[in-house]
Amino acid sequence: MLKSREELDAELGGAARAWLDEALAEAAHDAEAAHDAPRPGASPYASPPWELRYAAAGRRCGPEHADSVRSLLLVAARATLPSVTRLYEQGTAAERRAVLLTLHRLDLGPTALPLVEDALRANDTRLVAAAVGPYAADHLDPHAWRHAVLKCLFTEVPVAAIARLGERARGDAELARMLGDFAAERTAAGRTVPEDLRTVLGHARRTPTGPTTPGAAPGGVARTAPAGADAHRATPTPAPAAPAPTEES
């Protein structure tokens, strides 16, 4: 979890704390200056000083604090869309992750969605996990959000990483259908169905306002499918082309 300035101050040594003070002051100064105005004579590749500190945060404050420090820098700089886009596009995986984890704390509205969409196309599971936070819960449209959930299941990112999962999945019949089809495909291939799939399916089968509706599950996957062989044997009715589960599954 991201730590507050106060929590960091309590944990950082003197040199790291002093470095963080200077870095945050530089970021705040940049926030006061005209954002992203081209500097006369500057190389198009030159960077504001605080963005260089953004890269060095882990070495200065410890890798375990890198996300928190980078997030504080983005907030202090009141980072704009061009700034977060640059830091994301030219960032290491860790730098990208910190951008994704902070988007909901910046005044960006839905404009930074292309960064989330980029991360959700990635195969790096650290980026996928960071992309399904509060900003995605607020702004991803239903189709993209459902695919984000499926991506987590595919790449074994724990669905606990998905912000407001229960709220957004609740009563989502289309999501339930997709999960059922996914389970059928896995079963047909003789592969196990991820445990987390049942968690999401449980949410999707709840009615928008009420408790779970027995038997209302689209897709035909057993509603309370237990772990183990039973889950693998679930036969999805809307996928008639799928072969019957094999003995091995």
Next chain:
Amino acid sequence: MRIFDPHIHMTSRTTDDYRAMYEAGVRALVEPSFWLGQPRTSPASFFDYFDALLGWEPFRASQYGIAHHCTLALNPKEANDPRCTPVLDALPRYLEKDGVVAVGEIGYDSMTPAEDHALAAQLQLAADHQLPALVHTPHRDKLAGLHRTIDVVRESNLPPEFVLLDHLNETTVEAAADSGCWAGFSIYPDTKMDEDRMVAILQNHGTEKMIVNSAADWGRSDPLKTRKVADAMLKAGFTEDDVDQVLWRNPVAFYGQSGRLQLDVAAPDPLHEGNSILRGGE
């Protein structure tokens, strides 16, 4: 046996190589940025490549239990192409990143004035960012190129112990050792060096500041050459400790001067052993 391959171009290699390297004892590597075989036409092409060396490739390596670091630079060949030289302006941003343990590969290809400029400028960048430098010595006119490289290093603000002179052989090892720089040897199936010649060099010149790499890339090369040198050393009578010095402690000491080596990568998940990268769409 633990092995650190201090020069290998994993972008050009498959996940089978990662698995075989892990099984051979490779636990850490450094991937220097270099020429792709196909000329780049803009700085943006370099940035995509640098980003891959800082993002995707370390992730790929970590899935096979290998710590991945990189060196970044404008390479000697493309230092001659004015479409590419603006990369020098963007390097300060990249050289601040975790995972960058040196400036490199820099050095000479054809020994042109443009290469002189890029080499000197990037040695200064290394000094500015407290990073070592990985210096490629030219394939053609190697000994003259080595002397000219050492002259430029002497004129720079980078101390010789922060410089690794790479692709050395019997004709260049003496001058490289006398310079105070680290000495790197690339072991190839056909060219450069082979493991038996490498053992002979170690017998003649000792194991101090000697570094061995596979330099495996998109050409005919072998990512397990580091292990083969280790085996040849043992067969020739070197001790396990000698092997550990050349194949692990020396590269760790050289790149460790960056203060950025992180060697604690978890062992690969047995569930994924032999499996492909999780693709999200497979």
